Amino acid sequence: MSSAFEQRGNGTAEARPKITVSDLTMAYGGSLIMQDLNFTVNERDIFIIMGGSGSGKSTLLRHLLGLHQPARGTIHYQGSSAGFWEMATPERERMLRRFGVLYQGGALWSSMTLAENVALPLQEYAALEAEEISALSSLKLALVGLSGFEDYYPSEISGGMKKRAGLARAMALDPDILFFDEPSAGLDPLSSRRLDDLILDLRDSLRATIVVVTHELASIFAIANNSVLLDGQSKTMIASGNPKRLLAESKDPRVLDFLTRGEGTIHG
């Protein structure tokens, strides 16, 4: 038997572009951050934005999230009629609702309980009964292992739990694209590993596309199937593709240095 769902579930062979970035130049107040960025994030990718500290990773993420307008170039999302900034405001807002974002520290609203944090996007954008919303927010919290913490305030839970609660909120509206800003920052190795597993699980079960900003090599090799490497000095991207393949095939010493933690240079 072949249902529509199964067709969709197995239809990963042909890669369909989810986000297409072309000729992107980013600048802040007149000073250039990055230029000539060209890459494609495919449907159901786990796409990593890599780069050293201060190389512009978070700035690129903010551009992808529509928080900053590019100085030049376009960012096109699947299913939209034009590039993000070429669309009218209502269409842009509809597009934003397809995104889920996990910010570095979780960015939970401190005056609301965890359940209220997760429920807010649902109350704003989904026409649902209060009971359904509360069932959904409990479900999302259970998915990240925070079942029973519905009535806690963010100040009462640990940093790792805040991060997971932030993820529950990011998933509230069943997003198409999930963005993670440094998901393993401030987590112990085991929690960080569990978060990686969770990301893989979510990609497979939610059928979402995932974009992760990180410089944690262990995470990168564990989850990524596509990536872009930013270089702060040359102010552009110096590699893109599957990180494992980059490690095996790239000849660029900067790329190898990054992916081997400098062992390329240290050992000659």
Add this chain to the structure above:
Amino acid sequence: MEQVDLQYARGPDGTLRVALAGDWKLARGLPQSQGVIEEIERSPLPRKVTFETGVLAGWDSGLLTFLLALLSRCAQLGVEVDRQGLPEGVSRLLALATAVPATPGRRSSKPEPVLARVGGVAIGFWIGFGEMLAFVGEAFLSLLRLFAGKARFRRSDFLLVLQDCGARSLPIVALINLLVGLILAFVGAIELRRFGAQIYVADLVGIGMLREIAPIMTGIIVTGRTGASFAAQLGTMEANEEIDALRTLGIPPMDFLVLPRLLALALMMPLLCLYADLLGIAGGLVVAGSMLQVSPMQYLLETAHAVHLNDLFLGLFMSAVFGVLVALAGCMRGVRSGRSASAVGEATTSAVVTGIVSIVVATAIITVISYVLGI
């Protein structure tokens, strides 16, 4: 789009077969799980629950909440559930959602009895009072360290606070006190004109502004402007663990953060008050000149005749006291603030409330004492 469809029936072997079809999306409105649950509860209990999802077109979290409700009821009743028929993604998410057992530490939503709440507030008030005394004591010790030359703070911080609470407050202090001088003269003029005693407007404005009104108005402006900003600054520093960082370096936050603010306000408030005195008198002069046909020279002479140095010094002394009170209130609320955005907001509010209340109380005390002493 296919219609959402839910069917369930018991087989001859006691198995309850649940068939899901269509597009199970929240936006399309989903069937309630109540019907199936009632069927499961019906005696005799089904031997097993199985799922058929062969023609399921799509799903989102709505399907998951539906299934979770079903699964948890089955677990309570001890009915076996066969999840094999569910799409793979759904089973994975269900496994994920049930992987970590619910924490039993869920708080009870039962409201506390009234007596317990009253008691809690009273205890909280008492603790707060103790903390306030401790803070004032610490500030005093810090001041002693300053006189002994042992207190450490950056001079540039002190100058910055000095500039912020002094020079940058001038415009608002000027505007408010000029207007208050005008108002005072205006109210006085209406009454005094009936007795032909217009000239005494100068006495009213001069004595009123110098002794009470200029220090109080300046104090209230500074509370809202500087006291609130102290509380917000220090509260945010507390939230960012900046104050802890000072403590672990062995630098007392009291010396480093509170002392410069305290000194700056205690120094600047009398100067602001002096400035406010002059502008208040100028406000009175405008009314006297325009409404009462009193010439500026007459007005100034009458003012000089009416006010004495002790009026001026009393006002300046009061404003120095207010400066200390406002700085202490702002810094105390900031340093004692919680570590969240709303806690910093509360700290700011309570700094302003504490500041204004302490200004009014201090004015009452000083006024009574000066009356008794005949100043």
